[in-house]
Amino acid sequence: MAQRKFTPGSLERERRKQRILRVSMYLFLIAASLPIVIGYLWLFVGAFTGNLVYGLVPQSFTVENWSFLWDPPSPAWPDIWRTFFNTFFLAAGVTLIMVVVSTSAAYVVSRMYFPGRSMILASTLILHAFPAITLLIALYYILRTLGLLDSLWGVILVRAGLMVPFGIWVMKGFFDDIPWDIEMSALIDGATRFQTFWKVMLPLVKPGIAAIAVFAFMAGWAEYIFLVTFVRDPNSWTLSSYINAIIGNYRFTNYGLLAAVSLFYMFPVLLFFLLTQKLLMKVTVGGIKGGR
Amino acid sequence: MASIKLEQLTKRFGKVVAVNNLNLEVKDGEFIALLGPSGCGKTTTLLMIAGIYRPTQGKIYFDDVLVNDVAPKDRYVGLVFQSYALYPHMKVYDNIAFPLKLAKVPRKEIDRKVYEVAKLTKIEELLDRMPGQLSGGQQQRVALCRALVKEPEILLLDEPLSNLDARLRIETRAEIKRLQRELGITTILVTHDQVEALTMSERVAVMHAGVLQQYGPPDELYDRPRNLFVASFIGDPPMNLIPVELERTDGRLRLVADSFVLPLAEEWENMLGQIPEASFTLGVRPEDVRISTEEKANALLGEVFLTEPLGGGTLVHFMFGEISFRVLASREIKMDVGDKFWLVPDQSKLHIFTKDGLSVREVGRRDAQ
Numbered sequence A: 001m002a003q004r005k006f007t008p009g010s011l012e013r014e015r016r017k018q019r020i021l022r023v024s025m026y027l028f029l030i031a032a033s034l035p036i037v038i039g040y041l042w043l044f045v046g047a048f049t050g051n052l053v054y055g056l057v058p059q060s061f062t063v064e065n066w067s068f069l070w071d072p073p074s075p076a077w078p079d080i081w082r083t084f085f086n087t088f089f090l091a092a093g094v095t096l097i098m099v100v101v102s103t104s105a106a107y108v109v110s111r112m113y114f115p116g117r118s119m120i121l122a123s124t125l126i127l128h129a130f131p132a133i134t135l136l137i138a139l140y141y142i143l144r145t146l147g148l149l150d151s152l153w154g155v156i157l158v159r160a161g162l163m164v165p166f167g168i169w170v171m172k173g174f175f176d177d178i179p180w181d182i183e184m185s186a187l188i189d190g191a192t193r194f195q196t197f198w199k200v201m202l203p204l205v206k207p208g209i210a211a212i213a214v215f216a217f218m219a220g221w222a223e224y225i226f227l228v229t230f231v232r233d234p235n236s237w238t239l240s241s242y243i244n245a246i247i248g249n250y251r252f253t254n255y256g257l258l259a260a261v262s263l264f265y266m267f268p269v270l271l272f273f274l275l276t277q278k279l280l281m282k283v284t285v286g287g288i289k290g291g292r
Numbered sequence B: 001m002a003s004i005k006l007e008q009l010t011k012r013f014g015k016v017v018a019v020n021n022l023n024l025e026v027k028d029g030e031f032i033a034l035l036g037p038s039g040c041g042k043t044t045t046l047l048m049i050a051g052i053y054r055p056t057q058g059k060i061y062f063d064d065v066l067v068n069d070v071a072p073k074d075r076y077v078g079l080v081f082q083s084y085a086l087y088p089h090m091k092v093y094d095n096i097a098f099p100l101k102l103a104k105v106p107r108k109e110i111d112r113k114v115y116e117v118a119k120l121t122k123i124e125e126l127l128d129r130m131p132g133q134l135s136g137g138q139q140q141r142v143a144l145c146r147a148l149v150k151e152p153e154i155l156l157l158d159e160p161l162s163n164l165d166a167r168l169r170i171e172t173r174a175e176i177k178r179l180q181r182e183l184g185i186t187t188i189l190v191t192h193d194q195v196e197a198l199t200m201s202e203r204v205a206v207m208h209a210g211v212l213q214q215y216g217p218p219d220e221l222y223d224r225p226r227n228l229f230v231a232s233f234i235g236d237p238p239m240n241l242i243p244v245e246l247e248r249t250d251g252r253l254r255l256v257a258d259s260f261v262l263p264l265a266e267e268w269e270n271m272l273g274q275i276p277e278a279s280f281t282l283g284v285r286p287e288d289v290r291i292s293t294e295e296k297a298n299a300l301l302g303e304v305f306l307t308e309p310l311g312g313g314t315l316v317h318f319m320f321g322e323i324s325f326r327v328l329a330s331r332e333i334k335m336d337v338g339d340k341f342w343l344v345p346d347q348s349k350l351h352i353f354t355k356d357g358l359s360v361r362e363v364g365r366r367d368a369q
């Protein structure tokens, strides 16, 4: 490197090599993302056309597939808006529990010393690595005992419980980044321990709260396995149970309906992502800036 | 305003003894400094006074009231952290107003007090900024404002100048001193910089490894250091410290190390006579030595080894065998390497320490008591 000689020829060759590299990089990325793009494209096209020839070629434009919005496709199925609300309720419930429990637990784990602290820290990691599906049967019995089967509350508790260890880890990192001096300073300025937490610490870990809230909401919104296992009552269905029913209950799956409901299911997530994108990007910067 | 009394204060972190049996009194309205190298327990002491750390042992009194169990918020203490510890998510105004808001002071009153204290430290035009947009010096002023705005009875400053550049440090030194005098607030300044401690405070407490070494006015620390640590820590350029043997020849006492031979004046006879041992450490400040071209009584002949111009004077190194001896000479004397001079240490300003590092004067005084 140190004594590379640049002749006009070598420069030209170097530039050509760079161009080839860049072009092949683009080709690779396009090839890799093609299946995903086609998948989404199929959803869009499928949601607005009649029967596809061989399931691939669109024939006509129609909004027929969207009639589920006002008219349930099967009399046994619940109203879609109720289902939508259930989905939202589930996601919001998981988010709320996740934020409140992770944040307060992480503060304690980050700032206070008590017997068993390191054991708790280690166990949260192990819990997070636990495949949730192996717990299905145990959870079924627990929920039945508690009378929470067939209730969204049961699913909320299970999902939040499984995610909280991860939330604690994330939030602990954010709390660890806040210097002790700032907290001591608040105490000397006349704050109680709780005021210090509420007025000084919480605002400083906002990016972390935003991050775990988004994760929790997405996970709640996409919840599937616990729903189809624990919740049968159509009144407690969410959109993923609904889609499960479309795929499972028809002898011939109605692909147009499936595509339309899927789009309907995805839309709020896309909207949510667009709105919170700026916030999410900030999270990677993380920690507190300014001060010292 | 309040006086402070620390009684046998000790703080341990596990096996580390951060502060060891500290006894200290600060008078009402007094400005004192805690001086010592980094890690000697200064910050720990401050945090115990502020109520953040609970002492392992010992008592803290404000105005003769025991405050060991009083919460930080009820101690009426203002503290400026070394890191300033400003709240990064609040504007400067809200940083300063924070203590008042917590105390439920009415809005109008908050406004008035914040502007008043901001004016005092000349940061009125920064009130709308975020802490991240301020320079180190400005952050330091904001931290000072936040500590002062609640009109505390005690002001604690933890190395408030250490993050400032040299010029700003000198200005801020004078400014803090002026503020303290105007407000008459009892103040403890923590610093590792002896110049800061000696110039700003009325009394200085020198600490080393968690133990108080000496507590007194700057002059006293400079003129009569109680032990080797204080002698070596106070003074710039530092004191010459030479391990010597005490010898008696022809009925006269002399301190000898290699080719360094210093005859002692008679006044030392009494003090050294009481001590059985013969090994001491001699301390001579570079500014306490006269330089002469003619032979004098109680003088030594030295050869110039190196000269360091310091602006105001010249620091001249003389070598006696292995022993280097620094003398502060006025600029008028022309000196070149290899020149020979007679060095006459001021006998009344010599410092002689026993093997335990205690000043011989102290040994004498203790025995007299």
Ligand SMILES: Nc1ncnc2c1ncn2[C@@H]1O[C@H](COP(=O)(O)OP(=O)(O)O)[C@@H](O)[C@H]1O
Residues within 6 Å of the ligand: B013, B016, B017, B018, B036, B037, B038, B039, B040, B041, B042, B043, B044, B045
């Ligand atoms: N919170 C703490 N936990 C453990 N050790 C500490 C803590 N605070 C201070 N120490 C130790 O106590 C000693 C004194 O520290 P400190 O008071 O910060 O010194 P200084 O302020 O004089 O530099 C050091 O050895 C330091 O490592």
Ligand SMILES: [Mg+2]
Residues within 6 Å of the ligand: B039, B042, B043, B044, B082, B158
């Ligand atoms: Mg310190």
